[in-house]
Amino acid sequence: MKATLSEVTPIVAMVIIAIVLITCIANNINHGI
Secondary structure: OHHHHHHHHHHHHHHHHHHHHHHHHHHHHHHHO
16 A cells, blocks of 8 residues: 555646646636737
8 A cells, every 4th residue: 555655646746736737827828818
């Protein structure tokens, strides 16, 4: 279980960061338009 968590945690973190970046970019585009 520990190995699985250590493997999944970085992936989840990257996904969360990607979603945040996409949301920020989308907001900037919407405000720009």
